[in-house]
Amino acid sequence: MTATFEAFQTRAAAVSAEVHRFATRHEGLAFIECFLREVGVSEAPGSGALWVDGSFLEGIGSAHVTSQVPGVSFEVTREAAAVAKVGISQLDWAIAGTGTLVQDATAVEKRLVSTLPPIHLAVLGTERILADFNSVLQRLQPEQINYIAFITGPSRTADIERVLTIGVHGPERLIVVVVDDFEKVTA
């Protein structure tokens, strides 16, 4: 598992994603809360964080987060996403070979928080990192999922003189929080 994780981390870092690994969800959450405070998430307008709740907070509760970091909301709307500073969502799979995150993004809330805010924070179970594209395709049933998103690093363009620029439409930072004890919940 560690080798797969390391491969993922290397590839993701190569496309400017920031990857952090934790043994437990509690540790992961502590990091996330600290990170949100650090980037200045607060209740002030334009400083909020939007979280599309998945199984990550099971047994912890969203109230815990909101009490720790005011400014985090679990009510995702297009309007809120347009002004939020950070979007947080749970990813379904990752591809070690290319540093790619994979998400069943049928729920548009997940797409909104991973597209509109300048920072996208993704949470993921370590076990969910697979070797390649095909292994992911085999586990997904694309015909039954309306929208599957493959995300590799933050949004980028090289349209001006081929100078690589990060964050043209989508987020300019992509933070990936990988947690080892996740499977116990998602299984």
Added chain:
Amino acid sequence: MHAEREILFRESAAAALLDPQLRANFRRAMDGLISKRQAQFPDPRDLQELRDLSTAIRSRSLLRLPELLEQLEASCTKNGIQVHWAETCEQANELILGLLRARGAKTLVKGKSMVSEEMHLNAFLEANGVEAIESDLGEYIIQLDGETPSHIIMPAIHKNKDQIARQFSQKIKDAQYTEDVDELTAMARKVLRQKFLEADAGLSGVNFAVAETGTLCLVENEGNGRMSTHVPPLHIAVMGLEKVVADLESVAPLYAILTRSATGQAVSTYFNLITGPRGTDEKDGPQEVHLVILDNGRSRIYADPELRATLRCIRCGACMNHCPVYTRVGGHAYEAVYPGPIGKILTPQMEGVGVRHDLVHGSSLCGACGEVCPVEIPIPEILVRLRREATHSDPNSQVAGKGTGRLASEDWTWRLWAAVLKRPTLYRLATWFATRLGGALPVGAPLLREWTRTRTQPVPARRSLSERMRAEGGSHD
């Protein structure tokens, strides 16, 4: 029947060659793209393997094209994506306008789509009161100046940052002059973000459409494609009918070779598989997804077993990046939606091989395009075939405008030539004159001028071979 030869590539190419800024912009960009691609394929055997596989997938898909298209329609319909067919660009434009009007849409935000360029959709919508906004950064830059793309992957590559800086400071409200690429990008982001949030509809292209599952695959880096497909309430996707593949397994190799060949990336930032509109229990996201499938001459291309290879194209742009002609004259000289080698074979087949006769001749046939093409389209061979099609009307050929590239002067030159060769006295007389007066040929005369413009004037021998044979006592035995 002679077609008008109005658009002369060699004239616009000659003009482009005189612009050192343009040449420098292209040279730099293309060199960068070439080396980035090369870095993705360190092992030539791996590359060849992937090319073989990709070529096979595209060829197989085309072999079953009619059947796959029917299957695609059925799968999409089942998923809730509404499918529309358009034989011509006019029909496709009308269709899209109809969809927008039905929902009272006044603004359309567009992800990058070459097919919509082919349809001249923006101008059509504009004329009908719908604002179409390009959201791909490159497309946005050229839209500000009312230009067309000069490259199929990097539409604004003909401009450098100083030119873009000037343009932004003049055309974007409250913009400060800056040559910083990050700041320029941020400026565009700000303008476009607002447009996304306000737009009534979004439009995207399609890189691959999967017949089995009814899935539309979208490859992009910026995130504007994602926004166009899920921020506005209506999503319209447009594709050329050749974009269909049988199943999802076919997509992985094509995607891998597309991004590597196009921008030298192992994967693009975003890859979206769209299989349907939002479910009934979801409160946001597009309520309607429409797929417009355009023919515009493709089924005619399809009908010819040799020319069909043109439709294998996955629009990676590698052929233009490696083309010695394209890198020197840039994309606009072609005066076609699709420039470069692929444009040289596609445009004449769409618009008529007579009117775009100059394009098929604007090549040294060096073969670089065919060599880098990820789906092994024999572009040079097709060019040669189209050169013949332009001047010959083979009854079995379906090529648009076949034979209409033949000039009256060419016709008559050959007729004269044949007449002379058939008559020995006339032939001797002609060679006598040619050898005696050849050096004094008026090279400035209209027809000869055409010949000698790019060639050294031939100097005939002082006497013809048959004269010498006779004089020196040679015999035919």
